[in-house]
Amino acid sequence: MRGVIPTALLAFITYIIFSGSSSPYDMFTGAVVAIGVGLLMGRYVVQNDAKAMNPVRWLWGVIYFLWYMLVAETKSHIDVIIRIITGNYNPGIVKVPIGVETSYAKTLVANSITNTPGTVVVDMDDKYFYVNWIDVTTLDPETAKGEISADFERFAKRILE
Template structure:
């Protein structure tokens, strides 16, 4: 598929993002979006795409869609409710700590997805990443476990499952 496949993949994604954020589908906006997407994809295709054949696998897109729905409507809601409960509780039951969370994914995109998912979920934030150890160090508002594998199960296992299927 080569360079053309990389450009096409980045073009499609950039064009969709442009149209969604512009909020308009007039001819002017569609042409402007196509020009911006083409220039962007020509400049960045080799930087952001290492394997163009993965871009067009419907199965990966399905996993991305399932992950997005689960993340925004289950994991985020659950975490927000937990943090609100802790804030409003008279004794503010928190047990903050930094825990080591190992990961097994291979690609940088998968690692970034897990780290962003942890950080964007209320109550946890990735404070450091050690690719050579294949581990994140995470500040957790309620560090009930400190053993790395148990912390992984509580904090990031589901994110890693989806990231591996989408990107690796």
Template sequence: MNPLRRFSPATFVIVLAVYLFYTGSVSEYDLVTGSIVALIVSFLVGHWLVKNELKFFSPRRWFYAIIYGLRYFLIEETKTHIDVAKRVFTLKANPGIVRIPLEVENDYGKVLVANSITNTPGTIVVDISDDGKWLYVHWIDVSTLDEKEVKENVVSYFEDYAKKIFD
């Protein structure tokens, strides 16, 4: 394969952003080092990581991604941390594993949903079905077994944004 066809600009941007985020600096040294690392990664594995470059650079998708990130980290995370803290102090928990239908078609969207659920206190994805249509989630408060209600309580917010960003 032609080396230039293997290069992925989207992977370069993502890796550089992650590098700069974790170093916490945008000095010349970090920009150069991060660019070198991002360049190497984007040549080696970029063509596997990002399948459709044109969709990646869509401003509409980035707008939804930013809104999702802000709302997720500022609102949803705060609400669930408070809920889990209350449950720890009151010892009121009804844990269990629930099966949730998944409507996102894109693998990136499925990963976003699964990671968002796992990063949210009180829930963790334990499995995704082989066909990718079901999530099995350990939930701290299984208040219902109705699939629609479970989906509304655990997944709907994440899935709505995953569709807007990736599908």
């Protein structure tokens, strides 16, 4: 039964947020769907129940979501818009060291990089992300990490490690 409760809880919250409704019908349907998802997927999704149910990690997840949507996305969109208007860009692929350990944390960082305008993770191995960057300002891996993934990794460590 490992992972059933955290998976069901996350599925329920996601269902209610995306349905946009808290009517009794939607709450009941969301609970049924969440319990089904938890029972079917919990043991595959959650590696450690104690970590998954830690409220501090959930709080950091909410803070990360808000920061990502309000700050990181906004800054990146503005940067890309300016580059489109001015034609000032220098695209290329850079090697960025990975500073997180777990596969979930690596996935969160890679998805955050890819979903942010101006950067796309095109490949990765155990030690590096290879990122297609709209404006390569450095080829030094550590400096590129500071500009591309350091903030994402800071949050990923608090949430998933």
